[in-house]
Amino acid sequence: MCNTTLTxxxxxxxxxxxLYEIETECFKKETFTKHQIAHLLTDYNSVSLIAKLNSEIIGFIIGMIYPEKNALAGHILTVDVLPAHRRKGIAKxxxxxIExxxxxxxxxxxxxxVREDNVAAIRLYQKLGYQKVAKLKGYYGNAHGIYLKKDLA
Ligand SMILES: CC(C)(COP(=O)(O)OP(=O)(O)OC[C@H]1O[C@@H](n2cnc3c(N)ncnc32)[C@H](O)[C@@H]1OP(=O)(O)O)[C@@H](O)C(=O)NCCC(=O)NCCS
Structure with a gap:
């Protein structure tokens, strides 16, 4: 019998x-550099989580918290799940x-x-209640972006 435990x-x-290995496997372009990931992991205002299947890291998420007007806002910077482990609810x-x-x-x-052609990510975020606020023209150079937001209150 095969037991798998996600933590x-x-x-x-x-x-x-x-994490850098996973990042480069998940994104062929617009990857964070190793240096950027190191910076994010050690930033006092970041929240970084890993998904482990048994003892193997198979995905991660990084977000930042910062003040916005009179409240605190959270910014999701990346969420990555290795191709072999997708559609199992791990990003969710x-x-x-992180929320x-x-x-x-x-x-x-x-x-x-998010890139406007990243259907998987857009569906994921919408499933979790994120709503489109704006289109970000040329945000990714050759591709447009979409700005999504969710109230957590
Ligand atoms: C986007 C990504 C993180 C999703 O990870 P995942 O673990 O497979 O997602 P989940 O299994 O939690 O999916 C939850 C829901 O999101 C939606 N979804 C996820 N992948 C999808 C796909 N390929 N096509 C359509 N909908 C998808 C579905 O509604 C899914 O629920 P369902 O499986 O019950 O239908 C993953 O595809 C990935 O790492 N992609 C490359 C990196 C990336 O683009 N990250 C986002 C950058 S903004």
């Missing part, structure tokens, strides 16, 4: 090599957990940008 845990700078679990942490820290809304 969502805090990410650490010690996992940088693995990562988003649910829970955002709320615990007093964040009132979560937002993000």
């Amino acid at each position: 969502i845990e805090d990410a650490s700078i010690r996992q940088l090599d693995r 679990e990562l988003l649910i957990e 829970r942490i955002f709320k615990e820290k007093g964040v009132k809304s979560s937002h993000l940008e």
Whole structure:
């Protein structure tokens, strides 16, 4: 019998090599550099989580918290799940957990940008209640972006 256990845990700078490997497997272009991931993992205002299947890291999410007007806002910077583990609800679990942490820290809304041709990600975000606020013309150079937002209050 094969038991598999998915856990969502805090990410650490010690996992940088693995997270960068996943990032380059998930994005063929517009990847964060290793240096950028290291910076994000160690930023005081970031929330970084990994998804582990048994002991193997198979996905991660990074968000940042910052002040916006009179409230705190959360910005999802990346969510990556390895191709072999997709459509099993792992990105959804990562988003649910980061939103829970955002709320615990007093964040009132979560937002993000996504390429307008990234159907998988757009469907994921919409399923979790994110709504299109604006089109970001030329945001990705050769492709437009979409700005999505969700109230967490
Ligand atoms: C987008 C991504 C993170 C989704 O990860 P995932 O673990 O497969 O997503 P989930 O299994 O949690 O999907 C939850 C829901 O999102 C939607 N969804 C996810 N992938 C989809 C796809 N390929 N096509 C259509 N809808 C999709 C579905 O509604 C899905 O629910 P369902 O499986 O019950 O129909 C993953 O495809 C990925 O890593 N892509 C490359 C990196 C990327 O583009 N990240 C987002 C950058 S903004």
